[in-house]
Amino acid sequence: MMTPPDSGPKEKLARMGWLKSAVTILALVLVYAWCSSSLRIAPGQFTSGDTWKAMGDLVIRLGPFHRVQTCKDANTAWGDDDPIAKPDPAKVKAVCEDGKVLYVYVPHYLTSQVEYLNEIKDPLLDTFRMAILGAFFGALLAVPFSLLAARNLVRSKIVYWTVRIMLNLIRTVPDLVWAALLAGALGAGALPGVIALGIFSFGLNAKLLSESVETIDPGPLEAMQACGANRFQQIRYGVVPQVLPQFLAYALYVLEIDVRASTILGLVGAGGIGVLFNTELTYMRYRNVGAIVVVMLVIVWAMDFISTKVRERLI
Amino acid sequence: MLQFKNIAKTFPDGTKALKNVNLTVNEGEFIVIVGLSGAGKSTLIRCINRLVEPTAGQLLAFGQDVTKMSDAELRRWRTQVGMIFQSFNLVKRSSVLQNVLAGRLGHTGTMRSLLGMWSHDDIELAKRCLERVGIPEKLYNRADALSGGQQQRVSIARALCQKPKIMLADEPVASLDPPTSHSVLRDLKRINREDKITTFVNLHFIDMAQEYADRIIGMRAGDIVFDGPAKDVTEQTFEEIYGRKIRPEDTRAGAVREGA
Amino acid sequence: MTAARNVGLAPLPWWRRWAPGFFTLVVLAVLYWAGAGLKTYTLDWRQTIPQSVRILDLMFHPDWAYTPSLALKLLETVQMALLGTLLASVLAVPFGFLAARNMGKKFSYFGKFLLNAIRAFPEIILAIIFIKGVGPGPLAGIMAMGIHSIGMIGKLYAESVEAIDRGPTEAMLSVGANRIQQIWFGVIPQVLPEFSSYALYRFEINSRAATILGIVGAGGIGTDLIFAIQQRVWDRVGIILLGIIVVVTIIDVGSGWLRKKLV
Numbered sequence: 001m002m003t004p005p006d007s008g009p010k011e012k013l014a015r016m017g018w019l020k021s022a023v024t025i026l027a028l029v030l031v032y033a034w035c036s037s038s039l040r041i042a043p044g045q046f047t048s049g050d051t052w053k054a055m056g057d058l059v060i061r062l063g064p065f066h067r068v069q070t071c072k073d074a075n076t077a078w079g080d081d082d083p084i085a086k087p088d089p090a091k092v093k094a095v096c097e098d099g100k101v102l103y104v105y106v107p108h109y110l111t112s113q114v115e116y117l118n119e120i121k122d123p124l125l126d127t128f129r130m131a132i133l134g135a136f137f138g139a140l141l142a143v144p145f146s147l148l149a150a151r152n153l154v155r156s157k158i159v160y161w162t163v164r165i166m167l168n169l170i171r172t173v174p175d176l177v178w179a180a181l182l183a184g185a186l187g188a189g190a191l192p193g194v195i196a197l198g199i200f201s202f203g204l205n206a207k208l209l210s211e212s213v214e215t216i217d218p219g220p221l222e223a224m225q226a227c228g229a230n231r232f233q234q235i236r237y238g239v240v241p242q243v244l245p246q247f248l249a250y251a252l253y254v255l256e257i258d259v260r261a262s263t264i265l266g267l268v269g270a271g272g273i274g275v276l277f278n279t280e281l282t283y284m285r286y287r288n289v290g291a292i293v294v295v296m297l298v299i300v301w302a303m304d305f306i307s308t309k310v311r312e313r314l315i
Numbered sequence: 316m317l318q319f320k321n322i323a324k325t326f327p328d329g330t331k332a333l334k335n336v337n338l339t340v341n342e343g344e345f346i347v348i349v350g351l352s353g354a355g356k357s358t359l360i361r362c363i364n365r366l367v368e369p370t371a372g373q374l375l376a377f378g379q380d381v382t383k384m385s386d387a388e389l390r391r392w393r394t395q396v397g398m399i400f401q402s403f404n405l406v407k408r409s410s411v412l413q414n415v416l417a418g419r420l421g422h423t424g425t426m427r428s429l430l431g432m433w434s435h436d437d438i439e440l441a442k443r444c445l446e447r448v449g450i451p452e453k454l455y456n457r458a459d460a461l462s463g464g465q466q467q468r469v470s471i472a473r474a475l476c477q478k479p480k481i482m483l484a485d486e487p488v489a490s491l492d493p494p495t496s497h498s499v500l501r502d503l504k505r506i507n508r509e510d511k512i513t514t515f516v517n518l519h520f521i522d523m524a525q526e527y528a529d530r531i532i533g534m535r536a537g538d539i540v541f542d543g544p545a546k547d548v549t550e551q552t553f554e555e556i557y558g559r560k561i562r563p564e565d566t567r568a569g570a571v572r573e574g575a
Numbered sequence: 576m577t578a579a580r581n582v583g584l585a586p587l588p589w590w591r592r593w594a595p596g597f598f599t600l601v602v603l604a605v606l607y608w609a610g611a612g613l614k615t616y617t618l619d620w621r622q623t624i625p626q627s628v629r630i631l632d633l634m635f636h637p638d639w640a641y642t643p644s645l646a647l648k649l650l651e652t653v654q655m656a657l658l659g660t661l662l663a664s665v666l667a668v669p670f671g672f673l674a675a676r677n678m679g680k681k682f683s684y685f686g687k688f689l690l691n692a693i694r695a696f697p698e699i700i701l702a703i704i705f706i707k708g709v710g711p712g713p714l715a716g717i718m719a720m721g722i723h724s725i726g727m728i729g730k731l732y733a734e735s736v737e738a739i740d741r742g743p744t745e746a747m748l749s750v751g752a753n754r755i756q757q758i759w760f761g762v763i764p765q766v767l768p769e770f771s772s773y774a775l776y777r778f779e780i781n782s783r784a785a786t787i788l789g790i791v792g793a794g795g796i797g798t799d800l801i802f803a804i805q806q807r808v809w810d811r812v813g814i815i816l817l818g819i820i821v822v823v824t825i826i827d828v829g830s831g832w833l834r835k836k837l838v
Contacts, residue, residue: 477750
């Protein structure tokens, strides 16, 4: 029977198991301290009462509540485009004399919101239009490039690496940055949004598709080569049938991402309801902002739901 | 010392795993339970540490009814019952030492165990348990770097570390090759002799049952159909227990011939 | 010689034959609706193309003098992402366990619902809300990224916990460990590597998000970028883009390497 060795480098390292965890935790704490100190962030800021009050104020006003802060507001029917019944005298007194801040429920909230949504029908549909066009052209364009970025199809290392690097560069830039650049160059509107989404979709589709192509069964491709088909025919009959279902799945997945992204592209001027969001925010019409936020949430949930259902069907 | 009184277990889906089990076990016995899959062997031994809750009956252990124990009492009882599993159930990424020390969890406070502050005595105990199963040099190796037989030994060491009064082994050798299987059972037998730990082993290999058991219990469809000393058991007894003729895959040696 | 059997395939039913064509028609119809409805002003291509070329040319001659401020801002961006991901990956752990069917049991549905609700909010919207609360600057961005990441990471954690091998937990049960010990010794060792991997992956994504959040004022390089674009200082835009690409690539490569080592 052997006696356990108490020394030896491997054993010493294994005994230091707890040391590894301790060092990791220490490193993470240091990272936290370094970041928060150089960003001049004190934990107290997260939790101070003023912070929550300010955020709560905004969130309330996103909903069916109107803030009454000044005596003038309290005494008049405020806002030509925002008529609200006058509050009762007790409340008027509270604001004018006691300096209180009141939140008044807005009557006919739902109808007014539905009206508003009707008004913004066009930008809303624009959002979908941008996503659809961008996703479609992006997916289409991705096909030839994904073939070039597949190791098993491309013989020239130069071509392979060039395309790979180009695709990686495209994907490194976030979609909103593309939108901002294009909106700045081409002017505001939906077109820069479409192009931005197109570039983004192109990059994502190409990467996913190229990975798919790299994992195909080489058999059919070999068979096509053997029977004397040219390169295009080899791909059409040896590769495409195998990756077609995955290509469609990826295209739909990217479409889903595009719809989510298109809701916020407008923040930089690239069309869709994001533009409205900016406008309403600037004019501090928070109820409308709230309506747009709800629309965004509904879109996100709907896309999530649809894609889950579609994915279940496909699998 | 351990008594099953009219123990029954019906699962929520209606399966009657144990029908009416009466059994008395004395200290230090080495009992092998045989039977086909689904006969209730696993359910029976899991009643002992209440990993399975009996739906009827009493289980008296040293005078106390296990089925009526509170949570705290149950945990204390479980520290007295060591269990080894067919799939070893080791924490793969942890070291052998950590796995064996887990046997002391029931005796260690939560905070200390979370921080890994095992007492010196505990660590020494763990080392001694590993020595007893013959692999002391593997102390600091990762658990999944060991062979099957070695992993099962580690789990035996973990059970030993609990200083248990009872040892349960649920198909301990089903995943191991024949020589290793015999080796593990020899270890279990030796520990049973040396420490006088009452041992229950589930096996479906009849030749191993005959070789190692003091007492054999045969189960069929939730009932005990045979209970007697191993020397009284013949192939015919097994046929009665199984309700069919013996096949080659029922014996360990036979399993080798089949190329299994 | 056996007689040749007739193995002719039955003709496809009519809907199977027309399905691809029908599908294509639907896609074309949708595209037409999308394209035609888009109220794009007609671009004056004679102007736009040379203008775009000029812009591209300027971008490819980056404003190297800006590099020091750029580096500082990039560091700030990375720190935002680090902090946000760090906090989120720790805070998401209880949510992950809550939402896992084998840990949260009856509450797992509530946990999953909660995580889905958090995930639905686009980070930018959260950032705008937090800017109202703590003012513009990195803190708002960190909070926005943090909360959004809790939702994202929490879901992944939950899936991880649901997929564990129950064996070691059973062993802990049999040894007489209490619930906390069972989780610490039976569950955590299995899921910790996966948790770390998810956190690193999230860090990669958050480093991109951090560059964007500045656009709405939540700190980081986004602010500089949007200013440069609005003021049409294209060479500065070029250097900022370059900086973003370099940093994000480094983070991607580093995180990818670390994640391989974890598994």
